[in-house]
Amino acid sequence: MRIESVRAVPTVSGFFFDDQRAIKEGATQDGFAYDGEPVTPGFEDIREAGEALTVELELEDGSVATGDCCAVQYSGAGGRDPLFRAEKYRPVVEGTVASALRGRDATEFAENADIVEELPAARPTEDGGATGGDDGDSTDQLHTAVRYGVSQALLEAAALANRETMTETLADALGTTPATEPVPVFGQSGDDRYTNAEKMIIKGVPVLPHGLFNSVEKLGEDGEGLREYVDWLATRAVELGPEGYDPTIHVDVYGVLGDVLGAPYDRAAVTDYFGTLAAAAGPFDVQVEGPMDAGGREEQIHEMTELRDGLASAGVDVDIVADEWCNTFEDVRAFVDAGAADLVQVKTPDLGGVQRSAAAVRYCDGTDTRAYLGGTCNETVTSARTCAHVALATDAAQTLAKPGMGFDEGFMVVTNEMRRALARMRPTPEATADD
Incomplete structure (x- = not known):
């Protein structure tokens, strides 16, 4: 079962991005917002609406697997990657990532996920594509949020192709025995x-x-x-x-x-x-x-x-x-x-x-x-x-x-x-x- 196409759609996440350093340094709350200036690079305000980037992989039988690129509330703190902007990374997913995955066998989850993990950092270009280079990440790899969301879609794609749960697909890739009861x-x-x-x-x-x-x-x-x-x-x-x-x-x-x-x-x-x-x-x-x-x-x-x-x-x-x-x-x-x-x-x-x-x-x-x-x-x-x-x-x-x-x-x-x-x-x- 081949991956036919890759789409990226800017969406919203379940909470907010917060500048942890500013809060720990004494920023005061004003209702649900915070007073003061942000101190972590990338923030325009101490509290900003969270963002996500939905990745859709369309398979050759017409089924669609989905994953969401998203980042932690306290982005840019404690050694983490910087603030994630969905629009910034949309051309990266539809360019660099799509080129690497299009035509791949969807059942090969581990191999496909490793390909994405090894892709270099990329930044948007004026024509809507993407090119390698320093995008401000703390490593030379794609932003962690991108790798996170794409891997979710790849896992669901493999499970759909194999007609099994994502638990079984992942356990098979890892060589593990899954839990038999819900994890606490x-x-x-x-x-x-x-x-x-x-x-x-x-x-x-x-x-x-x-x-x-x-x-x-x-x-x-x-x-x-x-x-x-x-x-x-x-x-x-x-x-x-x-x-x-x-x-x-x-x-x-x-x-x-x-x-x-x-x-x-x-x-x-x-x-x-x-x-x-x-x-x-x-x-x-x-x-x-x-x-x-x-x-x-x-x-x-x-x-x-x-x-x-x-x-x-x-x-x-x-x-x-x-x-x-x-x-x-x-x-x-x-x-x-x-x-x-x-x-x-x-x-x-x-x-x-x-x-x-x-x-x-x-x-x-x-x-x-x-x-x-x-x-x-x-x-x-x-x-x-x-x-x-x-x-x-x-x-x-x-x-x-x-x-x-x-x-x-x-x-x-x-x-x-x-x-x-x-x-x-x-x-x-x-x-x-x-x-």
Whole structure:
């Protein structure tokens, strides 16, 4: 089954692009917007409407496979690729990428995805085409968002051609045995961290609530805001949760906790604080994502390792999650090899092709680091559905509910896609009865 044509359509994503540096440096909210000037290159405002670029691959039988190029909310921060502009990359997809894929066998997912992964960076030309050159990316490859979206379409194309689920197609390419039950879903609350958390509890979400503690104002001058929130959350989980509910509490602090506590991170003042979080959580496990932002990968690994070792020595049962400066497959490997985290977030848009995210999850197998297949609120339904199959194919430790910050919609999208895929992969009731 050949790929006949490639189209690219500018679309919208599920949330916004935010200038993380400006927010962490004290930008104040004005309603839903932010006052002040952006500081990260590429931003015209601190908060901008998110963008996506839909890629459609038309196959020779007339079927169409779809993927969405999209980038993380905090683009350009923590070593990530710069802000993604859909119109800028449309001619790249319909030029450079289309030329590489047109006429290819759609069933050859791994080979096709590798071809896209190896394409050089390109920029638009005046005639609407694309040419090689420096487009401002942090590498000499296509923007990660482009590789991400095209790989989604390639995975669906192969699944359509093979008449199977994307989970089966990817598992076959990886040589893995897929999960037989849905991967635990991690809900994200956005700034509405109380109401949305209660929604999660009532629905029995396995991992919650993210919390979006991205400023000292939210976290508290001494971290007291986070501690009080964890205590409230544990109480509400008992009051509102279904019978036997045993969630994992996972909060993201965007490096701000490091600003509050300060290095070195193995000293008693730091480990004691983490101990208060564990106590506030009561019977529930706690995970803290992005405890500090050291400004570079090696520095981040050093400080995360220092914190993890300090917590272990003090007997504090709080897991730490790598996010900042853990963007590419090579980054994931470095964090895992150093033992710098209990979990690494595999931030799907930052790794490029979905096969790269799958490989990063698999790299954690056999280590004491678990893989969290994450991403961003600023994705789309299409990318979220595809990632549900990546989670199943790799049997990740947890996966993110996305897109958007309303919680309910993203939880529905990811949960239902996994349940449908698993149902398709099991024998039908009729076949079982016939046997």
